Amino acid sequence: MKFEAIAVENIPLIHAGDNLPSIICENIELQDRDIVIIASTVVAKAEGEIFRLEDITPGKISLEIAARTGRDARFIEAVLSRSGEVLVEKPFMLVTTLSGHTCVNAGIDESNIENGFLLYPPENPDASASRLGQELERLSGKKLSVIITDTNGRAFKIGQTGVAIGIYKIKPVKRWIGEKDLFGRDLEITEEAIADELAGAANLLMGEGAGGIPVVVIRGLDYYCDEETYIKEMYRPEELDIIKKGLRCLQK
Ligand code: GDP
Ligand code: MN
Ligand code: MN
Numbered sequence: 476m477k478f479e480a481i482a483v484e485n486i487p488l489i490h491a492g493d494n495l496p497s498i499i500c501e502n503i504e505l506q507d508r509d510i511v512i513i514a515s516t517v518v519a520k521a522e523g524e525i526f527r528l529e530d531i532t533p534g535k536i537s538l539e540i541a542a543r544t545g546r547d548a549r550f551i552e553a554v555l556s557r558s559g560e561v562l563v564e565k566p567f568m569l570v571t572t573l574s575g576h577t578c579v580n581a582g583i584d585e586s587n588i589e590n591g592f593l594l595y596p597p598e599n600p601d602a603s604a605s606r607l608g609q610e611l612e613r614l615s616g617k618k619l620s621v622i623i624t625d626t627n628g629r630a631f632k633i634g635q636t637g638v639a640i641g642i643y644k645i646k647p648v649k650r651w652i653g654e655k656d657l658f659g660r661d662l663e664i665t666e667e668a669i670a671d672e673l674a675g676a677a678n679l680l681m682g683e684g685a686g687g688i689p690v691v692v693i694r695g696l697d698y699y700c701d702e703e704t705y706i707k708e709m710y711r712p713e714e715l716d717i718i719k720k721g722l723r724c725l726q727k
Contacts, residue, residue: 477695478693478694478695478696479692479693479694479695480676480677480679480680480691480692480693480694481503481691481692481693481694482680482681482688482690482691483499483502483503483688483690483691483692484502484688485502486498486499486502486517486687486688486689486690489517489520489521489689490520490521491520491521491522491523491525492521492523493520493521494521495513495517495518495521495607496607496610496611496613496614497610497614499511499513499611499690500611500614500615503690503692504615505611505615505617505619505692506617506694507617507618507619508617508618508619508620508697508699509617509619509620509692509693509694510619510620510621510622510645510673510692510693510694510696510698510699511607511608511611511619511620511621511622511690511692512621512622512624512637512673512674512677512690512691512692512693513604513607513621513622513623513624513689513690514623514624514625514681514689514690515582515596515597515600515623515624515625515640515641516584516587516588516594516625516689517689517690518596518597518600518603518607518623518641519584519594519595519596519597520588520594522597522598522603524594524595524596524597524598525588525592525593525594525595526553526592526593526595527591527592527593528547528549528550528553528591528592528593529549529591531549531550531552531553531593532549532552533548533549533551533552534552534555536555537549537551537552537555540555540561540564540568543564543565544564544565544566546568550580550583550593551568553581553583553593553595554568554570554580554581554583555570557570557572557573557581557582557583557595557596557598558570558571558572558573558581559571559572559573559575561726562577562719562722562723562726563722563725563726564726567579567580568580568581569722571719572596573598574598574599574600574601574640574641574706574707575706575707575710576600576640576706576710577710577719578625578627579627579628581595581596582595582596582625582640583595583596584596586683587684587685596625596640597623597640597641599641600623600640600641600706601641601642601643601705601706601707602641603623603641604621604622604623604641604642604643605621605643605703607621607623607643608620608621608643608644609643618644618699618701619643619644619699620642620643620644620645620698620699620700621641621642621643621644621645622639622641622642622643622645622670622673622674622677623639623640623641623642624637624638624639624640624674624677624678624681625637625638625640626638626678626683630718635683636671636674636675636678637671637674637675637676637677637678637681638671638674638675639670639671639673639674639706639709640706641706642670642704642705642706643704644699644700644701644702644704645669645670645698645699645700645704646669646698646700646704646708647668647669647670647671647704647706647708647709648666648667648668648669648670648708648709649666649667649669649698650665650666651664651665651666651667652665652666668709669698670706670709671709673693673696673698676691676693677691677693
């Protein structure tokens with residue numbers, strides 16, 4: 476058994492309005508059931524999600540949080556503009572974004588972009604994945620899956636990894652319910668986070684710095700799903716999320 480992870484080379488610096496699918500197709504010949512993994516950074520750049528810190532006017536709540544935490548109120552304003560709920564204010568802003576993803580700073584980045592600018596993640600990552608996937612399929616004539624990734628920390632471990640924040644035509648979670656282990660016992664671990672595992676694998680080639688590899692193609696694994704799929708399938712339902720409940724208690 477094996478699969479390939481292929482870095483797509485020669486992608487230029489991406490700017491607002493750039494046509495990512497055609498740039499990708501110019502630099503790799505896609506095959507049926509390839510999984511095209513795209514860093515949210517370049518999706519956001521192409522979508523023009525770039526803001527100048529000095530143009531942001533903080534509101535009352537941002538000023539209050541900034542006073543409590545000693546951070547730049549304009550940056551807090553940016554984070555709040557993409558947040559549904561703030562779970563932690565200090566020492567970092569941990570929020571649930573409007574698309575349901577829980578992460579630090581609502582995924583707003585200050586790296587891999589010019590100084591003084593903020594890069595907001597795509598506002599609706601599933602919609603972005605779907606738009607990119609449909610165009611990639613049209614240009615290549617192949618059946619494809621797409622995952623938009625970002626780099627996130629994990630609650631209990633040192634080190635960030637790639638995670639999925641938006642998907643197209645891939646089931647993000649593999650259910651092992653009803654299957655047996657090597658010794659015939661019912662499986663205890665029954666849900667495998669396929670989309671995050673693939674994002675992590677792709678991130679090995681992307682890295683976090685000046686590598687200039689925002690797109691990786693995974694070939695040889697078959698997770699293609701010929702219907703609409705949604706990243707929210709990966710988000711734990713509110714009533715079962717005991718960590719979030721705990722964080723809310725700490726905030727009070
Ligand atoms: P994130 O994880 O989505 O926030 O993306 P990162 O900022 O970590 O970047 C992931 C990869 O994409 C790294 O290899 C970066 O060097 C690369 N990258 C970021 N922006 C661009 C760009 O505009 N063009 C190219 N070619 N690579 C980029
Ligand atoms: Mn990022
Ligand atoms: Mn990254």
